[in-house]
Amino acid sequence: xKRTLILxxxxxxxxxxxxxxxxxxRPARESQRVAAEEPARPFGGKTPIVAPGVVExxxxxxxxxxxxGGKLRAVLVEEGAAVSRGQTIxxxxxxxxxxxxADAKTRIETxxxxxxxxxARVRQATADRDRVVNGxxxxxxxxARAGYETTLPNVANARRELDRRERLFxxxxxxREEVERARTAYENAQKQSETSRARFEVxxxxxxxxxxxxxxxxxxxxxxxxxxxxxxxxEAEAGVRTAEAALAKTIVRAPFAGxxxxxxxxxxxxxxxxxxxxxxxxADVSALxxxxxxxxxxxxxxxxxxxxxxxxxxxxxxxxxxxxxxxGQILGRKNFRTEKPTEKVDTKILEVLVELxxxxxxxxxxxxxxxxxTGE
Numbered sequence: 001x002k003r004t005l006i007l008x009x010x011x012x013x014x015x016x017x018x019x020x021x022x023x024x025x026r027p028a029r030e031s032q033r034v035a036a037e038e039p040a041r042p043f044g045g046k047t048p049i050v051a052p053g054v055v056e057x058x059x060x061x062x063x064x065x066x067x068x069g070g071k072l073r074a075v076l077v078e079e080g081a082a083v084s085r086g087q088t089i090x091x092x093x094x095x096x097x098x099x100x101x102a103d104a105k106t107r108i109e110t111x112x113x114x115x116x117x118x119x120a121r122v123r124q125a126t127a128d129r130d131r132v133v134n135g136x137x138x139x140x141x142x143x144a145r146a147g148y149e150t151t152l153p154n155v156a157n158a159r160r161e162l163d164r165r166e167r168l169f170x171x172x173x174x175x176r177e178e179v180e181r182a183r184t185a186y187e188n189a190q191k192q193s194e195t196s197r198a199r200f201e202v203x204x205x206x207x208x209x210x211x212x213x214x215x216x217x218x219x220x221x222x223x224x225x226x227x228x229x230x231x232x233x234x235e236a237e238a239g240v241r242t243a244e245a246a247l248a249k250t251i252v253r254a255p256f257a258g259x260x261x262x263x264x265x266x267x268x269x270x271x272x273x274x275x276x277x278x279x280x281x282x283a284d285v286s287a288l289x290x291x292x293x294x295x296x297x298x299x300x301x302x303x304x305x306x307x308x309x310x311x312x313x314x315x316x317x318x319x320x321x322x323x324x325x326x327x328g329q330i331l332g333r334k335n336f337r338t339e340k341p342t343e344k345v346d347t348k349i350l351e352v353l354v355e356l357x358x359x360x361x362x363x364x365x366x367x368x369x370x371x372x373x374t375g376e
Contacts, residue, residue, distance in 0.1 A: 053292040057283035065278035094250035115229035129215035144200035151193035158186035
C-alpha cells in the first residue's frame with residue numbers, strides 16, 4: 001500500500017512537471033527563440049514580410065546547345081569566361097557542310113559563265129540581223145562593183161581574140177587547136193565575169209524576208225537560253241543559302257552577353273538537340289535578382305517597387321538591398337526548402353522577383369532570407 005502511494009505521487013509529480021513545461025516554460029522559450037530570430041526593423045520600425053529566396057541572374061541560367069546533332073570539334077570557352085552576344089562558343093565537325101557550300105558556289109560560277117556565253121550569242125545574233133537589215137557597207141558595195149567591172153575588159157579581149165583566131169583558121173593560117181584554146185579562154189572570162197556580177201548583186205541587194213526570219217529566230221533562241229540560265233542561277237543561289245544555313249547550325253553562338261557558369265561537354269563529345277543540358281550554361285549577370293517564395297498568407301501585402309533587403313549566413317550581418325520588380329500571378333509549390341524544423345512543406349507560395357541594387361554581387365544560387373517592406 002505504501003509503495004502504491006509512492007508510485008502514484010511520482011506519477012502526479014511528473015504530470016505536473018509536464019504541464020508546467022508545455023504551458024509555461026516551452027512557450028516562454030519559443031517566444032525567446034522567435035524574438036532572437038526576428039529580424040531588425042530597418043524600415044522605420046515597421047515589420048517586413050520574411051520569406052526565403054535564392055539569388056539568380058537576370059536572364060536565369062540558359063543551357064546553350066546545338067540545333068543539330070554531331071561531334072564537337074572544339075569548345076572555345078571555359079567556365080567563368082565572359083562572352084559577348086554572337087560570340088562563337090563551340091564548333092561541330094562540319095567538313096561535309098563546308099564542302100556542300102563550296103560545291104553550291106562553284107555551280108553558280110559555272111552557270112554564270114555559261115550564261116555570259118549565251119548573252120554573247122545574243123549580241124552576235126543581233127549584230128548579224130543588223131547586217132542583214134542594213135546590207136553591205138558602201139565600201140563593200142564599191143569593191144564588189146569594181147571587181148565586176150574589172151572582168152568586162154577581159155571578156156571583150158577574149159572575144160576579140162577568138163574572132164581573130166577563127167578568121168585565121170578560115171584562111172589556114174592557124175590550126176583548129178589554137179581556135180579551141182581561144183574559145184576556152186573566152187568562156188572562162190565570161191564565167192569569171194558572171195561570178196563577180198552575182199557577188200555584186202548579192203552585196204548590193206536589200207534584206208530578204210527569209211534572212212530576217214532566220215536572224216530573228218537565232219536571237220530568240222539565244223535569249224531563251226539566257227532566261228533558262230537565270231532560273232538555274234536562282235535555284236543554285238537558293239542551294240547556297242540552304243547549305244550556308246546548315247553550316248551555320250554547326251557553329252554554336254552565345255545568345256546574349258554573359259558569363260559561362262558551367263562547361264558541360266568537351267572536345268570530341270557528341271551533342272544532341274534533344275539533350276536536356278547544353279554544351280555550356282551561361283547567364284547574364286549584368287543585373288542580379290532574388291526569386292522569393294512568398295507564403296500565400298502574405299500575397300495581398302506585396303506590390304512592385306517595394307524596398308527589400310536580404311541576408312545570408314555566409315555574409316553574417318551584411319545586407320543586400322533591392323526592390324520588388326515583379327509579382328507572380330499564380331500560386332504554386334515551393335521552389336526550394338529552407339530545412340528549418342518549423343517549415344511547412346505543403347504551403348503554397350507566390351513567386352516574387354526582387355532586383356538587387358547595382359554593385360552587389362552575391363554568388364548565383366545563394367539561399368537568402370528576404371525581408372520586404374510593405375509600409376504597414
